[in-house]
Amino acid sequence: xxxxxxxxxxxxxxxxxxxxxxxxxxxxxxxxxxxxxxxxxxxxxxxxxxxxxxxxxxxxxxxxxxxxxxxxxxxxxxxxxxxxxxxxxxxxxxxxxxxxxxxxxxxxxxxxxxxxxxxxxxxxxxxxxxxxxxxxxxxxxxxxxxxxxxxxxxxxxxxxxxxxxxxxxxxxxxxxxxxxxxxxxxxxxxxxxxxxxxxxxxxxxxxxxxxxxxxxxxxxxxxxxxxxxxxxxxxxxx
Numbered sequence: 001x002x003x004x005x006x007x008x009x010x011x012x013x014x015x016x017x018x019x020x021x022x023x024x025x026x027x028x029x030x031x032x033x034x035x036x037x038x039x040x041x042x043x044x045x046x047x048x049x050x051x052x053x054x055x056x057x058x059x060x061x062x063x064x065x066x067x068x069x070x071x072x073x074x075x076x077x078x079x080x081x082x083x084x085x086x087x088x089x090x091x092x093x094x095x096x097x098x099x100x101x102x103x104x105x106x107x108x109x110x111x112x113x114x115x116x117x118x119x120x121x122x123x124x125x126x127x128x129x130x131x132x133x134x135x136x137x138x139x140x141x142x143x144x145x146x147x148x149x150x151x152x153x154x155x156x157x158x159x160x161x162x163x164x165x166x167x168x169x170x171x172x173x174x175x176x177x178x179x180x181x182x183x184x185x186x187x188x189x190x191x192x193x194x195x196x197x198x199x200x201x202x203x204x205x206x207x208x209x210x211x212x213x214x215x216x217x218x219x220x221x222x223x224x225x226x227x228x229x230x231x232x233x234x235x236x237x238x
Contacts, residue, residue, distance in 0.1 A: 015211065015222075016106045016154050016190065019180060021045035022225050023192040024152045026102050028052035033095075033144065035088045035105035036060070036132065040068030042104065043081045045229050056082045056095065060132070089136045095144065103141045104152040107132055134159070134166055142170040145197045152194040160191050164203075167195045175201040184210040184219070 021042050026032055030053055034042045037057030046055055059065040065085040072081050084094045134155075141151050151172050155163050157179065164174050172195040179188035188208060211222050 017041040017045065018225060018229065019190070019192060019209070020104055020106050020152065020154045021049065022228065023154075023176075023178060024102060024104055024150075024194065026050050026053055030054070030101035031098060032056070033058065033100045033103045035103060035137065035141070036107050037068055037083065038064050038106075040071045040081070040083065042106065043068075043083075044071060044075055044077060047075075047077050047080045048229055051080075053080065055080060056084065056100075058084045058086055058088045058092070060085070060087050087132075089132065089140045099146040100144055100149055101146055102150050102152065103145055105137060105141075106154050107134070107137055134163065138166045138170050138172065142172060142197060145172075147198040149197050150194055151197070152192065154190055154192050157188045157191050160193075163193060167193075172197050173200050174203040176206060177203055178206040179208045181208060181210045183212045183216065184214045 017038075024046075026046070028050065032043075032046060032053050032055045034046075034055065034057045037043060037059040038061075040057060043055045043057045046053055057068060059068060062085055065083060068083050072078055072083065084092065086092050086094065137153075138151070145151060151167065153163060167174055174193055174195045176192075176194040178192040180190045180192065181188050209221060210219050213219050
């Protein structure tokens with residue numbers, strides 16, 4: 001079972017990295033870039049499920065970058081995962097000129113100026129678009145994707161139309177969409193979307209995923225999702 005440390009204080013991951021890692025469908029040998037890797041959860045999950053990927057994670061927060069390095073070493077994945085401490089929207093000499101087959105991100109979800117900014121700097125940066133906003137994320141991803149490469153994102157349901165419009169503006173055409181409900185029968189609270197660069201396609205809406213049933217018990221589908229990563233379903237650690 002993969003393991004990962006987290007900060008006792010500061011930003012802590014929940015179920016969205018699992019949802020995102022489950023949503024994408026990379027092929028063996030693909031070059032994959034995870035933007036905003038945090039403590040390295042998504043790269044570790046991808047390397048666990050899809051052996052043979054060439055995975056790079058970019059994280060702007062030094063403290064999280066160090067935790068991610070520790071987690072990659074702890075799981076013995078140094079040969080399959082490279083980590084870079086950098087701002088994704090800036091020039092990155094550490095990323096060579098090769099383009100990526102897949103870029104994915106669980107980015108900050110709240111627009112700058114909306115809602116209360118958390119007094120903890122790490123949490124604030126992870127939750128609000130202080131250093132990485134949607135237009136810059138999509139623009140930078142477009143520049144580093146192969147033609148035909150894919151961009152996969154997870155965002156709150158309220159930003160769906162905005163995300164689709166931004167992707168289309170950069171000629172990244174949405175082709176897969178999945179809504180996620182926290183509880184069956186309730187409105188979706190997040191969505192997963194994948195688009196293809198330079199390839200106009202129609203967008204297919206996949207079945208909605210419910211994390212809990214109407215009695216507040218984790219659904220079989222969510223249990224199976226965790227189990228597919230050899231994980232028992234906790235959200236406080238891998």
